[in-house]
Amino acid sequence: MNHNVKLCTSCVRNINSKYIASESGKCIFCLNFEKHREHLENNFQKIEWKFNETISKRKGWKNYDCLVLVSWGKDSIMTLYKLKKDTNLRILAYTFDNWFESPEALENISNTVEKLEIDWMFDKPWFVPRVLKTILLEKIPISICRFCAPIMIHKAIEVAYAYQIPYLITGRNKGQSDKEPSRFPLRNLSQNTFDSLLKNYPFLKNIWIEIWENEKLLKQYNIEIASPWIYEKRDTQAYMKIIENELGWKVPKMSYPRYSTNCILNFLQVVLSRKYFWYSHYDCEESMLIQYHETTKQKAIEILNLDIDYEIIHSILKKLSLTLEDIWLSQDELKQYGTFQGAST
Ligand SMILES: [Zn+2]
Numbered sequence: 001m002n003h004n005v006k007l008c009t010s011c012v013r014n015i016n017s018k019y020i021a022s023e024s025g026k027c028i029f030c031l032n033f034e035k036h037r038e039h040l041e042n043n044f045q046k047i048e049w050k051f052n053e054t055i056s057k058r059k060g061w062k063n064y065d066c067l068v069l070v071s072w073g074k075d076s077i078m079t080l081y082k083l084k085k086d087t088n089l090r091i092l093a094y095t096f097d098n099w100f101e102s103p104e105a106l107e108n109i110s111n112t113v114e115k116l117e118i119d120w121m122f123d124k125p126w127f128v129p130r131v132l133k134t135i136l137l138e139k140i141p142i143s144i145c146r147f148c149a150p151i152m153i154h155k156a157i158e159v160a161y162a163y164q165i166p167y168l169i170t171g172r173n174k175g176q177s178d179k180e181p182s183r184f185p186l187r188n189l190s191q192n193t194f195d196s197l198l199k200n201y202p203f204l205k206n207i208w209i210e211i212w213e214n215e216k217l218l219k220q221y222n223i224e225i226a227s228p229w230i231y232e233k234r235d236t237q238a239y240m241k242i243i244e245n246e247l248g249w250k251v252p253k254m255s256y257p258r259y260s261t262n263c264i265l266n267f268l269q270v271v272l273s274r275k276y277f278w279y280s281h282y283d284c285e286e287s288m289l290i291q292y293h294e295t296t297k298q299k300a301i302e303i304l305n306l307d308i309d310y311e312i313i314h315s316i317l318k319k320l321s322l323t324l325e326d327i328w329l330s331q332d333e334l335k336q337y338g339t340f341q342g343a344s345t
């Protein structure tokens with residue numbers, strides 16, 4: 001039972017993964033970051049300047065000035081709160097549910113839009129569970145959670161276009177700007193695999209988002225995407241206090257990583273990512289936050305080191321009418337990949 005985990009000396013990426021190159025114990029992401037630190041930090045400042053400068057000029061042509069993506073708990077709820085308090089923008093909140101959002105998460109959003117008096121659009125596409133089931137049954141080595149973000153952005157762009165809204169706003173944090181290898185989930189598949197998947201499962205074309213398709217659409221529709229507070233040094237505890245007090249926000253009971261507000265599907269995603277890639281994208285997000293000094297390696301290990309047990313995996317699979325055997329995950333593997341082995345290196 002040797003997963004062969006060795007963490008980078010600076011961050012929590014596993015340098016034994018073949019997807020993470022390293023030199024003298026340091027991963028390539030940390031090495032590159034150090035080289036370009038100044039440039040990267042300046043970029044965030046440019047975002048602040050650009051947002052404040054242009055948002056007031058580009059009003060929506062119809063009922064709304066911006067569409068705000070509200071799916072991922074505290075960051076996006078806080079973004080909604082700040083936009084409402086600090087700007088005069090006419091806001092449409094948009095939530096994408098992949099059928100795995102927890103009831104607490106949805107209650108949080110519902111309470112927020114009601115208290116802040118914001119229009120809310122709720123989107124729960126029928127095809128997402130079928131896509132997930134197919135990908136799992138076909139044992140395609142990808143990060144299954146990587147579908148949701150591009151589909152969500154894609155659908156949000158279409159809504160913004162239909163309502164003629166010039167801005168799409170996300171509560172993305174600095175950790176989510178990482179360019180790690182599982183970012184484009186289907187890019188490693190051969191053309192043949194692609195073709196036969198589409199032939200066997202025509203509904204997959206709903207999610208067939210090419211690598212730069214969303215970027216192209218944004219350009220074509222003249223819609224800008226912004227994460228206006230990404231430049232800010234984030235104080236998660238302070239954020240949580242504000243939204244708890246002002247909006248009655250509650251921490252979801254179960255979520256990976258520890259203290260996060262991600263959907264339930266992530267538990268399975270993390271286990272499978274560790275099996276296929278020897279890391280999960282949360283290791284990368286935490287690593288980015290370490291690089292920006294928003295967390296420490298020790299804190300990152302603490303939140304990643306949350307054991308994932310059979311019960312939660314079983315409940316996810318049950319929802320998709322699947323078993324461990326169906327997805328070729330043995331009990332031993334579940335035990336092995338259900339723990340963050342970096343904690344003991
Ligand atoms: Zn590193």
